[in-house]
Amino acid sequence: MPEISKGVYFIQGQDEFIPDSHIYIIGEPSSQDLSIVDTGLTGKGTYKIQSIKKMGIELSSIKRIIMTHTHFDHIGCLSEIKKQFPDIEVWVHKSEAELLEKGDERAVYGMDELKGMCQMQYGLKTGAFRFKVDYTPEDEETLEIGNMVWKVLHIPGHSMGGIALYNADAKILIPGDVVYADYAIGRFDLFGANARALKESLLKLSELDVDTLLPGHNRIVKGLPATYIKETAKMWAPYLT
Ligand SMILES: [Zn+2]
Numbered sequence: 001m002p003e004i005s006k007g008v009y010f011i012q013g014q015d016e017f018i019p020d021s022h023i024y025i026i027g028e029p030s031s032q033d034l035s036i037v038d039t040g041l042t043g044k045g046t047y048k049i050q051s052i053k054k055m056g057i058e059l060s061s062i063k064r065i066i067m068t069h070t071h072f073d074h075i076g077c078l079s080e081i082k083k084q085f086p087d088i089e090v091w092v093h094k095s096e097a098e099l100l101e102k103g104d105e106r107a108v109y110g111m112d113e114l115k116g117m118c119q120m121q122y123g124l125k126t127g128a129f130r131f132k133v134d135y136t137p138e139d140e141e142t143l144e145i146g147n148m149v150w151k152v153l154h155i156p157g158h159s160m161g162g163i164a165l166y167n168a169d170a171k172i173l174i175p176g177d178v179v180y181a182d183y184a185i186g187r188f189d190l191f192g193a194n195a196r197a198l199k200e201s202l203l204k205l206s207e208l209d210v211d212t213l214l215p216g217h218n219r220i221v222k223g224l225p226a227t228y229i230k231e232t233a234k235m236w237a238p239y240l241t
């Protein structure tokens with residue numbers, strides 16, 4: 001089921017012992033102005049690009065990568081994808097963009113133990129995650145891209161600069177790792193996480209009219225119950241103080 005709805009395509013993550021984030025391609029192909037949302041785990045660049053080709057999407061119509069946040073499982077293969085698209089832009093919320101541009105990898109790995117493990121597993125050196133950021137989408141900003149309208153919501157808590165993308169026309173929400181199916185939410189113990197902010201972010205998302213939930217991992221949901229995010233926030237509230 002790669003096409004979720006008009007102008008929204010899904011490529012499932014291929015988890016290893018570290019998860020690989022899903023990615024989404026947004027925009028109507030005829031616009032020649034498509035965006036990739038997140039990239040995925042180190043080593044998964046070829047898989048993601050092959051999957052995009054298989055869907056019949058022209059690589060030349062992809063203009064930017066929008067990161068929901070910069071954790072390793074989402075940004076790991078950014079350099080692999082950038083190699084295939086020399087002119088592609090990278091969009092990241094400013095609070096994580098500042099780190100990324102300095103090569104400060106705390107937001108990528110989240111904690112020293114994970115940094116050591118990921119570097120060893122993938123043969124990565126310190127400084128592998130230094131990128132120029134071309135644009136920093138802000139909270140409440142409206143993006144008119146690919147003949148579609150996406151609202152940006154800053155939803156910190158799982159990470160500092162987490163953003164969601166929301167399409168009101170089709171009631172589609174891409175929340176990164178803030179909320180998943182089955183009443184799950186993102187972890188809040190990594191660098192830059194904040195439990196209270198996560199609660200506020202869940203409440204902010206609960207105001208939206210969402211029919212299709214496209215999270216960073218696990219299953220996607222069509223026909224989301226109207227109170228799903230509110231119930232999820234309520235369930236987790238005792239832990240988010
Ligand atoms: Zn994450």
Ligand SMILES: [Zn+2]
Pocket residue numbers: 019021071073074177216217
């Ligand atoms: Zn993730």
